[in-house]
Amino acid sequence: MLTWPEGNGWLTKQLAAPLGERLRTGQVVVRIAEVRGGVEVDAWDAASQSLVRWQAAHCIVALPVFVAARVVENAPAVLAHAAAHVRHAPWLVANVHLRGPLVDRPGAAPSWDNVVYGTRGLGYVDARHQTLDPTPRGTVLSWYRPLGPSRYDEGDGRRLLLERPWTGWRDDLLAELSVPHPDLPALATRIEITRYGHAMAIPRPGLLAQIGSQRTAPDDAHRGSVIAGRLSFAHADWSGYSIFEEAFTRGHVAGASLA
Numbered sequence: 001m002l003t004w005p006e007g008n009g010w011l012t013k014q015l016a017a018p019l020g021e022r023l024r025t026g027q028v029v030v031r032i033a034e035v036r037g038g039v040e041v042d043a044w045d046a047a048s049q050s051l052v053r054w055q056a057a058h059c060i061v062a063l064p065v066f067v068a069a070r071v072v073e074n075a076p077a078v079l080a081h082a083a084a085h086v087r088h089a090p091w092l093v094a095n096v097h098l099r100g101p102l103v104d105r106p107g108a109a110p111s112w113d114n115v116v117y118g119t120r121g122l123g124y125v126d127a128r129h130q131t132l133d134p135t136p137r138g139t140v141l142s143w144y145r146p147l148g149p150s151r152y153d154e155g156d157g158r159r160l161l162l163e164r165p166w167t168g169w170r171d172d173l174l175a176e177l178s179v180p181h182p183d184l185p186a187l188a189t190r191i192e193i194t195r196y197g198h199a200m201a202i203p204r205p206g207l208l209a210q211i212g213s214q215r216t217a218p219d220d221a222h223r224g225s226v227i228a229g230r231l232s233f234a235h236a237d238w239s240g241y242s243i244f245e246e247a248f249t250r251g252h253v254a255g256a257s258l259a
């Protein structure tokens with residue numbers, strides 16, 4: 001297990017750094033269309049509050065499949081198929097800032113990822129767990145609460161996420177984590193709650209065959225790539241499994257297929 005503060009955010013910063021000004025953020029893609037001789041991408045530019053158009057010979061669509069299926073004009077069958085089969089779980093994530101170290105109680109040493117037995121949450125990870133600085137001090141705990149569908153959450157988790165006040169999630173968090181850490185509420189200075197309506201693809205047996213993403217590569221050199229005309233697709237969704245390695249591989253393969 002290799003962890004570091006900032007999580008995957010650190011990785012994306014390193015990937016973005018060499019791109020410099022070529023990277024344009026704050027643009028929401030609303031339309032991708034194959035036109036004669038190229039691809040048009042229309043995006044809403046948040047800074048200028050206007051629609052901008054990009055033209056390219058080829059486009060790698062690295063959007064979640066359910067978003068891609070909405071913005072790609074005349075979505076190709078492989079995309080429509082993937083969007084119809086990949087289901088996403090809603091998640092709530094809360095970051096708890098602690099002004100001092102938690103009491104080190106007897107028993108097993110705290111891990112990076114700690115799950116409280118018998119609870120609904122997936123426990124928490126400690127941002128300072130692998131720090132080389134041994135001084136006991138405050139940290140940030142990230143608490144994860146998947147919202148199904150599961151044995152615990154049969155209802156509409158996405159609606160719950162939308163409608164439930166943040167105070168309810170705060171209370172759940174404090175109740176759950178106070179069991180192993182009774183001193184946590186007194187140490188907490190700030191709690192940041194994030195609602196992810198479509199957090200991660202739900203992997204299940206047979207999903208890859210249903211997505212059909214393995215079948216679109218024209219030859220061995222393009223193995224693993226998902227190509228339809230001038231569009232290539234890259235997102236962890238195409239692996240049916242939400243993890244950085246899959247996202248990276250999908251992006252790498254899509255880029256390499258254009259080289």
Ligand SMILES: Cc1cc2nc3c(=O)[nH]c(=O)nc-3n(C[C@H](O)[C@H](O)[C@H](O)COP(=O)(O)OP(=O)(O)OC[C@H]3O[C@@H](n4cnc5c(N)ncnc54)[C@H](O)[C@@H]3O)c2cc1C
Nearest residue numbers: 027028029063064067093199200235236242243244245247
């Ligand atoms: C709570 C949580 C914890 C996780 N923990 C881990 C972990 O510990 N380790 C791990 O390996 N993975 C983890 N993952 C999974 C990991 O975050 C994903 O697998 C990875 O981010 C997928 O990368 P991606 O580039 O395929 O897609 P995304 O990260 O989903 O990137 C897609 C991008 O497209 C953007 N976008 C969407 N619509 C539009 C639009 N219309 N126009 C422009 N941009 C748009 C989105 O804002 C987003 O930035 C976690 C995920 C969640 C939700």
